[in-house]
Amino acid sequence: MDIQSLRGMPDLFPEDLEKWHILEKTLSKVFHSCGTKEIRTPLLESTELFNRSVGNSSDIVNKELYSFLDRNDKSISLRPEGSASVIRAIIQKKQEHEKHKLWYQGPMFRYERPQKGRFRQFHQAGVEYLGYEEGLSEYELISMVIQLNQQLGIKKYKIKINHLGDQDTKENFCNALKLFLEPHLDTLHEKDVARLESNPLRILDSKEESTQNLLATAPRFQDFLSESPKTFLTNIVQHFTDQCDIAVDSSLVRGLDYYTGLVFEVVSEDLGAQDAFLGGGRYDHLSKELGGKSMEAIGFAIGLERIIDLMQIQPLQNVQKVAFITVGEQDQQKTYKIAHALREANLSVTLDAFLSSATLKSQLKRANKNEHHFAIIIGEEERELEKYLWKDLSAHGDQELLHFEALIDKYKNL
Ligand code: HAM
Numbered sequence: 570m571d572i573q574s575l576r577g578m579p580d581l582f583p584e585d586l587e588k589w590h591i592l593e594k595t596l597s598k599v600f601h602s603c604g605t606k607e608i609r610t611p612l613l614e615s616t617e618l619f620n621r622s623v624g625n626s627s628d629i630v631n632k633e634l635y636s637f638l639d640r641n642d643k644s645i646s647l648r649p650e651g652s653a654s655v656i657r658a659i660i661q662k663k664q665e666h667e668k669h670k671l672w673y674q675g676p677m678f679r680y681e682r683p684q685k686g687r688f689r690q691f692h693q694a695g696v697e698y699l700g701y702e703e704g705l706s707e708y709e710l711i712s713m714v715i716q717l718n719q720q721l722g723i724k725k726y727k728i729k730i731n732h733l734g735d736q737d738t739k740e741n742f743c744n745a746l747k748l749f750l751e752p753h754l755d756t757l758h759e760k761d762v763a764r765l766e767s768n769p770l771r772i773l774d775s776k777e778e779s780t781q782n783l784l785a786t787a788p789r790f791q792d793f794l795s796e797s798p799k800t801f802l803t804n805i806v807q808h809f810t811d812q813c814d815i816a817v818d819s820s821l822v823r824g825l826d827y828y829t830g831l832v833f834e835v836v837s838e839d840l841g842a843q844d845a846f847l848g849g850g851r852y853d854h855l856s857k858e859l860g861g862k863s864m865e866a867i868g869f870a871i872g873l874e875r876i877i878d879l880m881q882i883q884p885l886q887n888v889q890k891v892a893f894i895t896v897g898e899q900d901q902q903k904t905y906k907i908a909h910a911l912r913e914a915n916l917s918v919t920l921d922a923f924l925s926s927a928t929l930k931s932q933l934k935r936a937n938k939n940e941h942h943f944a945i946i947i948g949e950e951e952r953e954l955e956k957y958l959w960k961d962l963s964a965h966g967d968q969e970l971l972h973f974e975a976l977i978d979k980y981k982n983l
Contacts (some may be wrong), residue, residue, distance in 0.1 A: 577681070577689030592877055595720050596694050598671040603713050603882075607672045607694055610654035610855065611679075612642055616644040622653035622855055624826025626767030633679040643803065647678035650825070651695045652852065652868055655856055659699060660861030668700035673836075674873075686875050695849075695870035702865045703851060707831050710869060714835060714847060715813050716869070720768070722881030723837070724847075729818040730805060730833045733770075734799035742793040743769040751786050756783060773820045789817045798830070805831075827852040828860035833869070846875035892920040892936030892944045892962075896929055900947040907945065907957075910977045918980065945976070 574580060581589065598605070616636045623629045635647040648654055649934060651673050654731045659665060670729045674694040675711045681687055696713065710727065718726055733739060746769050754762055758777035765772065773790060782969045791799070802817050823832045832850035840846065849869025856864035904922045921941065929948060936944050946958040957976050960968040971979060 570942065571878060574892045575689065577683030577687075579688060579690075579843065581636050585602040588877055588880065589873070592721065592873065592880060593694075596871075597672075597675065598714065599693075599717050599720055600696060602711070603670070603696075603716075605628070608655060608658065608673050609675070610648075610651070610658050610673065612648055613645050614648055614654055614657065614763055616646040618653050618657055618859070619649060620826075621859055622656070622827055623650065624768070626764070626771070627824055627826050629679060629824065633681055635678045635680055637920070639857065649679045650677055651675070651693055652697060652866075653855070655695075655697050655864065655868075656855050656859055658698075659864070660672070660856060660859055662812060662833075663839050665856055665862040665864040666700075668913070670696075671696050672696045684843070684870075685841055686878070688874060691922060693870040694873060695868055697866060697868035698864050699856075699864055701867065703801075703853075703867075704831050706867050707801075707851070708808065710849065711805065711809060711815075711866060712834070714833075714869065715809065718813075718835075719765070721876065722874070723879045724877070724881075725839055726814065726835055728809070728813055728815040728833060729821050730802060730815065730831060731818055731821040731829055732794060732802050733822070733828055734794050735829070738793050738795065739770065742788065742790055743791070745788040750783065753783055768823045768826065771824070773822050774824075783950040789819065808881045812862065813818055822850060823850060827855045827858075829853045831867070839879060840875055846879065847871045888917040888919060889943065889980070890939070890941040891918055892932070892939070892941040893920055894932045894936065894944050894946045895922070896948050900952060903947065906973075907976070910973075911980055914977065914981050916980055 599606075616634065618650065619630055619634060625631070629649045634649060636644055639645050655671060655673065659669060672695065675692065676690050677693050678690055680689055683689060696710065698710065698916075714728065718724075731853055747765060750765060750772070752756055755885070757765070758775065758780045761772045761777060761780045765773075773784065775781065806815050806817060819846050821832055821834060823834070828850040830851035830853065833848070834845045835845040835847035837846060847869055849863075849867070851867040853865045855866060856862060893907070895901055895903075901922060904920055908918070908920045911920070921939070927935075929946065932961055933944060941962055944962055945959045946960060948958070951958055951970070954970070956970045956972055958968060959971055959976055960966070
C-alpha cells in the first residue's frame with residue numbers, strides 16, 4: 570500500500586512551524602489593528618458555489634478543483650480559495666445589508682502541476698471588506714498590504730494594479746479583441762483559442778510567446794477604459810509611490826472570473842517563476858450572482874508558503890532548554906513540580922528528565938550534547954539538604970545550591 574504523502578501536499582515540521590507561528594501572529598496582529606474580525610468557513614463546499622463564483626472559464630474550476638460525490642451523490646469540492654465561501658456565509662446569514670471587515674486563514678486546494686512555490690495544498694490568509702463601495706477601501710487595503718510587508722521585513726516587492734472597468738468596458742473590449750484575433754487563429758496558442766470563447770480577457774496575461782507577439786498590435790484594454798477608472802489608478806499610484814514600488818499593469822486581469830473594478834497583485838523577483846505572493850481586487854457582483862442581495866466587496870489573499878520565503882524575521886530562540894538530572898529514582902517526580910511552577914510563572918521552558926540509571930557525569934554530557942542551556946541536578950548531597958544544584962551549561966558554568974522557591978525565582982529573573 571502506498572502511504573506516501575500526496576504530490577504537492579507537503580508536511581510542515583516543528584522546525585518549519587517556528588517561522589509559520591511568527592507569520593500567523595504578525596498577520597492577525599495587523600488584521601486586528603485594522604479593525605477586521607476573523608471568520609472561519611468549512612473546507613468543503615458544494616461544487617456549484619465555485620462554478621458560480623470563481624467561474625467556469627477559470628483554470629481553477631476547469632481543471633484544478635478537487636471535486637467528488639459525497640455519500641448522497643452530491644458534488645462537493647475542497648475550497649480552492651476563500652472569498653466565495655465568505656460571501657456564501659454572509660448571504661446564508663442574511664447580512665448582505667451590513668458592513669463587514671473580515672479575515673480568514675487556512676488551507677486551500679488546487680490540482681495544479683506542483684513546482685517551486687506551487688502546491689496542491691497551500692495556505693492563504695485573506696481579508697474581505699464587504700459593503701464598502703469603490704473609493705477609500707482600495708486605499709485602505711493597499712496600505713494594509715504595505716504595513717504587512719513592513720512588519721514581516723519584506724522590502725523587495727512590487728505592487729501591480731489595474732482596473733477592469735464596468736460590464737460595458739469589458740464587453741466592448743472583448744468584442745474588439747475577438748474581431749482582431751479571429752483571422753489569426755492558426756498563430757494563436759491553442760490554450761488561448763479556447764479562452765477566446767470562454768474569457769477573452771484572460772488572453773492578455775497569456776504566457777505564450779506566439780500570443781504575446783500577436784497582442785503587440787491588438788486593441789489595448791486601457792483604450793477602452795473610461796477616464797474615471799484611469800484617474801482612480803493614477804491617483805492610487807501617486808498616493809503610494811513614496812512608500813513602495815507601485816505601477817499600473819494593463820495586462821493584469823487575474824485568474825478568477827468574479828472581479829469587477831480594481832485588481833492588484835504583489836510580486837517579488839526573489840520568488841522565481843511563481844512570483845505573486847498576494848492577489849486581490851473588487852468583486853461587487855458576486856453576492857447577487859450567488860443569489861444574495863447586492864453587496865459591494867473587495868479583498869485580497871496572501872499565499873503563505875510564498876510570503877514565508879521572503880520573510881526576513883528569524884525565529885526567536887527564547888525557549889530555555891533545561892536538563893533535569895537525578896541519581897535516585899525517588900527524585901524524578903520532582904521534575905513535574907518544577908515544570909509546573911515554571912509554567913505557572915509563564916516561563917518558556919522545556920524540561921527534559923534523563924534516566925537516572927546513567928551516572929551524573931554521563932547525564933551532564935548528554936545535556937551538553939543536546940544543547941541544553943541549564944541543568945538542575947539532585948545528587949545524594951542535594952537530596953539530604955532538600956536543595957537543587959542549578960548549573961549554567963554555557964561557557965560561564967556558574968552554579969548555585971538553591972531551595973525550591975529560590976530556584977523558581979532564579980528562572981524568573983534570568
Ligand atoms: P489568487 O491570486 O488565486 O487569489 O491567490 C492568492 C495567492 O495565493 C496567490 O498570489 C499565491 O500567492 C497563492 N497561491 C495561489 N495558488 C497557489 C498554489 N497552488 N500554491 C501556492 N500558493 C498559491 C485568490 O485566491 C482570491 N480569492 C483573492 C481575493 C480575495 N480576491 C478578493 N478577495
